[in-house]
Amino acid sequence: MPEIPDLEAICGFMNQHLAGLAVAETELRFPWLVRSEDGLDRIAGHRFESVHRYGKFLIFEWDGDIAMVVNPMLTGRFTWADPSERRRPATAITIVFAGGNELRYSDQRKMGRWYVVPSGEVDSVPGFADLGPDALEIDEETFVAQLRRRRGMIKNTLTNQKFMAGIGNAYSDEILWEAKLHPHRTGSTLDDDDRRELYRAMHATFDWARPLLEAQVSERLYQRNEEWRDHLRVHRQEGEPCPRCGSAVKAQVRSGRETNYCLTCQPLFA
Ligand SMILES: [Zn+2]
Missing domain, CATH: 3.20.190.10 (MutM-like, N-terminal)
Structure with missing residues (x-):
């Protein structure tokens, strides 16, 4: 998607x-x-x-x-x-x-x-008025304040379009890897330093991806049914070495969605 x-x-x-x-x-x-x-x-x-x-x-x-x-x-x-x-x-x-x-x-x-x-x-338009702030536009203080109220798993929060709009299954994995946070950490285990790091990681990931995707669109946008996912560092990279530490990337499937992470960089219990 x-x-x-x-x-x-x-x-x-x-x-x-x-x-x-x-x-x-x-x-x-x-x-x-x-x-x-x-x-x-x-x-x-x-x-x-x-x-x-x-x-x-x-x-x-x-x-x-x-x-x-x-x-x-x-x-x-x-x-x-x-x-x-x-x-x-x-x-x-x-x-x-x-x-x-x-x-x-x-x-x-x-x-x-x-x-x-x-x-x-x-x-x-159905669903439009329910959207949270756009992930590229939300400011750090609002992000931190709203995240404090979220108790669920951090990956679910990041991909909840009513919390914040624009992030899905692939880039949530990338952002959490960048932030060194396990996708299944719950809101109550995070402190404000984690939340600020997550905000930084979100922008760092978008900034990293931008030129790679601009190069993808080339002369005609998509080719056939491709997805622009080959550049990703952990998402759908199960078994591949983590680009930061070399450990094998893990995969878990929940409700049909694959989540990928590096357990060395992103321990569940900090
Ligand atoms: Zn790693």
Whole structure:
């Protein structure tokens, strides 16, 4: 599932390549992907102004005060394509721009959610108003204060979108590794030094990932159904040496989610 570093890179690419382009037509193969009263064809004839991210949502702004909110969920992937490139069967949504280039969206599990709403009504999108502060925007004092009230396991807190939006299974593992905190430590075992270290680690991880992901988007965003995960240090690296100490990375699966960590760097009992 795309998380903050992935979506930031995607926004950067789109703001560069789509600026000022008008939509010629839209094609929607799986109608249930668009869940708003307005359909996708509402953006036809309108110009792309910008796209930004909040949590795991992308918010596209079109001229005429139209917003398009997209949550790609697990398997939604964007490709920027030349019209001569054959569309893959998994292409679910195509936005054709004047001049011919296409923004294509594929979604293996077809779980993504698209909404076309007036610009002032983005908060009406289901789940949007419940989101906590964005992880890139929350300040350290607010983060520490809110974390003090959380008793559950730290990984669950970091990935709880109502606590803070934008971090998922992959980057929570990376941030906790950077902070040298075991993912299953509970809130009550942390002190303020740990919480401040976690805040530092969160930004250090985003700063580390940013150039790697900017390099990934290259000329066309995603290639097929890839996930930008090869650079990660512990997530899905079970058995590989920890880049810091060389111990084998551990894995635990709970409720279908894999958690990876280095037990030497991240002891459960500090
Ligand atoms: Zn280690």
